[in-house]
Amino acid sequence: LDFDSLSLTRLTLNETVFVRNDEFASLQCSYMRSASGSPELSLIAGDSGTGKSWLTDRLGQYIVANGGVFLKGKFDRLHQSQPFSALVAALNSYCDLLIEETNPERAIWISSKIRGALGRDACHLVRVIPTLSKIIVVDECEVGSEANQDCMDAQQRIYYLMYRFVETISIFSDRIIALFSMIFNGRMCTTTKGNPLFFSHLILSLHRDGLLYLSLTRRRWEWNEEKILSRSLPEDVAMLFSYRIGRLPSDVKSALCTLSCFGSSIEVDVIEKLEASLGDNLIDPLALAEKEGFVNKSNGKFQFFHDCIQEVAYSMIPEEQRCLYHMKYGLSLAELSLSANKKNTMLCVAVGQINLGGPSAISNDEQRLEIVKYNLAAGKMAVDMSEFHSAFHFFDNGITFLKKTYWKDHYALSLELHELAAECALITRDAFSLTVLTDQVLKYARSFEDTLNISYIWLCIKNIKKLGEELPRSFSDDCTEDRIKTTHTMLDEISVTKLLNYRMMTDKKKMMAMKFLHRLASVTHQVHPNLLPVVTLKMVELTIAHGMSSMSPIGFAYLGSLVAKLGDIKGGYKCASLAKSLVDKMNLKEIAGEVYWVSIEILCYIEPLPVANENRIDCEAIALGAGEVTWACYSRLMYASGIFWSGSKLSVSADVYFRGRRFLMSQGHVTTENYLLLLQRSILILIGVDEGEFITDDELKRRVLANNNPFQVTLYYFQKTFAAFILDDYHTMKESAEEYFKSTGKSWLMMSLYVFHVLIIGLVSFRIYRETKVRFG
Secondary structure (H helix, E strand, C coil), X not given: CCHHHHCCCCCCXXXXXXXXHHHHHHHHHHHHHHHCCCCCCXXXXXXXXXXXXXXXXXXXXXXXXXXXXXXXXXXXXXXXXCCCHHHHHHHHHHHHHHHCCCCHHHHHHHHHHHHHHHHHHHHHHHHHCHHHHHCCCCCHHHHHCCCCCCHHHHHHHHHHHHHHHHHHHCCXXXXXXXXXXXXXXXXXXXXXXXXXXXXXXXXXXXXXXXXEEEECCCCEEEECHHHHHHCCCCCCHHHHHHHHHHCCCHHHHHHHHHHHCCCCEEEHXXXXXXXXXXXXXXXXXXXXXHHCCCEEEECCEEEECCHHHHHHHHHCCCHHHHHHHHHHHHXXXXXXXHHCCCCCHHHHHHHHHHHHHCHHHCCCHHHHHHHHHHHHHHHHHHHHCCCHHXXXXXXXXXXXXXXXXXXXXCHHHHHHHHHHHHHHHHHCCCHHHHHHHHHHHHHHCCCXXXXXXXXXXXXXXXXXXXXCCCCCCCCCHHHHHHHHHHHHHHHHCCCHHHHHCCCECCCHHHHHHHHHHHHHHHHHHHHCCCHHHHHHHHHHHHHHHHCECCCHHHHHHHHHHHHHHCCCHXXXXXXXXXXXXXXXXXXXXXXXXXXXXXXXXXXXXXXXXXXXXXXHHHHHHHHHHCCCHHHHHHHHHHHHHHHHHCCCCHHHHHHHHHHHHHHHHHHCCHHHHHHHHHHHHHHHHHHCCCHHHCCCHHHHHHHHHHHCCHHHHHHHHHHHHHHHHHCCCHHHHHHHHHHHHHCCCCCCCCHHHHHHHHHHHHHHHHHHHHXXXXXXX
């Protein structure tokens, strides 16, 4: 040890405090297998402070040392409003590496490869990854061009372009890409419980307080054991950081609290602009915080040394005041971002802060209107980047900030927000939000023309008509059955082998029409069930006439459901099996979950229900693997329903429903969660659970009616009728059955529930008939 040097500096601990050799060796092996051509995904999980970040950074050093490139992006809870924030951070860093490339010829070669892979659509990716414009040339007119700007496919295009970008830069022989995202967070030895972060910072804290010191005379470290043992030590790492931050000067504490409002990291440029706008001193105090080991400043960002420090700093802001802080910072940055008279990512940061503040932090109506316009501008910017999830949240927050009289006071602004939000809901397949937004416009629109842009049905039919296809608004019941049977007969005349090897659709207009029809079918099977046969038959007719497209299996699957619903179970399952075979043959993972889900509904009439129901577990996994959350949620819903109706014990069903609801809540899928609540409530009533322990009937009814979903209303009255029938509550059973018959909701797809509706309602009808006959003769 260099004691002369140590006597002039504070105690420092190197990285060896985090001993993760076994885990690191496992990651090394995973990386080497990947480098040999077998891609792998590694997940690192653990409690806060156990060395996840250190392990990831060490692996990064190893990859770079072996000629690879290590890219890192962080998914931050407070950065959710920024489009593609984690992916953009990772891919921007690669662009920076390419700019710094020491071999000019190699840099030019790589740039040309990237430009060739992205093609004319490169301009769309430049909007998302700004640094990319420094390594490839994109013409001014190309950036502003609206060519190929079909918003139905815009988000998929961005995902595809990112995929092509990563694929291109990862094929260079001597450089292999590794993308890691941290997605899981979660006395001396007795106190720290072996937590490396806690241990290291507790040692540093004791050194700063003079309880651990360097003795130059004895040439060793010494400590006052009696004082250490008598000292009240923090129980966890959060308390330790709270204690340490509490001892900092007030301006440093204030700066850390400000920084914590922006998550684990934020650009230095943003903090500098915020400092200038607010007149508060932030940069100098943060420099002191950096010396104390709380933050570091690198790559143009301020970043907390650890997430735990950010959480502690944020918790030091009184909870009731946090909304005011977010609002103040957001308004200051929003004004600056718009004053530059150009769109930039700071606007998303600013509006994200405003939305974290929420309506309760607004001081007056003028400010409220200003915030609505900020959300509108940020949403449009996100749409330009084809990030429709973020865009929807901006538009939705803009609507939230409006007053109750907004349709009367600000009609044009309200209409625009609802139209744009509905368009995003359509693209992201958020059927519930789409229905709510549509109903609002239909209710408050001042003219018929104002309803055309918002109506999902009108939008799709209008676009399909532009593509040269006519779509009837509906058929009569008799006509529907005849059309289904005729189409099925026509299809049955073609052998399965011929259909599996059918010519491919080449007409781009027909292919686009098929995509619109698919989007329409995915939403209307519950909201407008009478339209599903119309859409399905059109998809099948287009396929037979013009060839097979990537959407054709959907049409065959839905046709199978329609045929089976009319009584031809084997014929229906044959169509659904054809759809599954086409999905497998054409490797159509993006629609596999939907096709499999429909086929399992029919399979329930062929195989014993418990056997068929197990297939839904696989269907959920397939749907999640393809990013089709909606169909994964439907699979979980129907699996829980199948467990109950197949005769499992009520305690088993209750457990499955509990875990199912937790899954649906984690996915944020309100529609399926409401369905599950309806079924779960019946089970809990039958078990005998006190009604005070779960959602009340009044609250459940309010939620169902608020959704304005006809099928959900029908299911609500069915479940209420069923529970009353089992418990022999005649009065409730009769009232609920009457409401059930009044409701108009039905679904061509949820066939496995249909048979139980027929059975139970048949028994209830007979019971009512018998009671009525006894009473009135």
